[in-house]
Amino acid sequence: MKTKQKIIIAGPCAAESEDQVIKCALELKKRNIKIMRASLWKPRTKPGFEGVGLEGLPWIAKATKMGITMATEILFPEQVDQILEGVVKNKGNPKNLLFWLGSRNQNHKTQKGIANRLHKVSKDIKLMIKNQPWRDEAHWLGIVDHVTSTGLELNRIILCHRGFSNGWSANPLGLRNIPDWEMAMEVKAKSSLPMIIDPSHIGGTVENVFLITKESKQHNFDGLMVEVHPTPKKAKTDAKQQLTVNQLDKLLKIV
Ligand code: PEP
Ligand code: MN
Numbered sequence: 333m334k335t336k337q338k339i340i341i342a343g344p345c346a347a348e349s350e351d352q353v354i355k356c357a358l359e360l361k362k363r364n365i366k367i368m369r370a371s372l373w374k375p376r377t378k379p380g381f382e383g384v385g386l387e388g389l390p391w392i393a394k395a396t397k398m399g400i401t402m403a404t405e406i407l408f409p410e411q412v413d414q415i416l417e418g419v420v421k422n423k424g425n426p427k428n429l430l431f432w433l434g435s436r437n438q439n440h441k442t443q444k445g446i447a448n449r450l451h452k453v454s455k456d457i458k459l460m461i462k463n464q465p466w467r468d469e470a471h472w473l474g475i476v477d478h479v480t481s482t483g484l485e486l487n488r489i490i491l492c493h494r495g496f497s498n499g500w501s502a503n504p505l506g507l508r509n510i511p512d513w514e515m516a517m518e519v520k521a522k523s524s525l526p527m528i529i530d531p532s533h534i535g536g537t538v539e540n541v542f543l544i545t546k547e548s549k550q551h552n553f554d555g556l557m558v559e560v561h562p563t564p565k566k567a568k569t570d571a572k573q574q575l576t577v578n579q580l581d582k583l584l585k586i587v
């Protein structure tokens with residue numbers, strides 16, 4: 333039986349500079365990884381670096397021209413249009429984009445607004461939905477319902493498990509967020525959608541990223557999204573959990 337190809341998304345937490353984005357894109361190309369994450373806007377727990385925003389569009393466009401699908405979090409509906417326009421203006425390939433709804437974006441009007449714009453302006457771009465921070469299966473499935481109520485086709489949606497805020501479980505490994513493997517598999521079965529895992533935001537440290545990736549193999553995930561940075565120590569966000577490219581190579585051996 334032919335096994336289905338896993339979805340692999342790798343790249344920095346945030347786009348920080350042209351040099352960082354292109355360096356990372358070149359490393360991914362060498363490894364035949366086709367999707368790179370690099371958020372332009374970052375929701376933050378406390379005030380700080382909130383992403384480079386529209387300034388990063390030329391870098392994203394350049395990477396799409398290299399054949400890499402660029403994945404970024406969308407916070408507001410108008411950002412769908414801003415990214416598409418920016419990529420076209422900078423002569424990038426607007427088909428090589430993937431957007432996602434982050435865990436903190438839990439206003440259903442905003443979720444629907446983003447899905448609605450995407451449905452209107454593109455036939456290709458996929459939307460990934462991360463689970464909300466609190467542990468509630470009905471809410472997670474509800475996000476899918478809100479998004480599909482706009483007419484966005486099911487074959488354009490991917491789900492991503494990034495764990496849940498703690499408060500209900502022992503946490504001997506000091507994970508950043510606690511996975512609920514069974515719930516993730518239930519949501520996958522009930523929605524009939526692909527489900528990938530985000531070991532970076534579950535793990536919180538490089539060591540835990542490896543542990544969680546290994547553990548996730550006992551379940552039927554369809555791939556992973558992992559944070560990788562050319563120089564993790566200098567990362568403006570999530571420095572502790574971003575892998576070097578050498579660590580990425582090690583991780584890919586166990587995926
Ligand atoms: C992210 O993936 O960049 C992120 C902010 O993660 P989450 O929404 O899962 O906290
Ligand atoms: Mn991050």
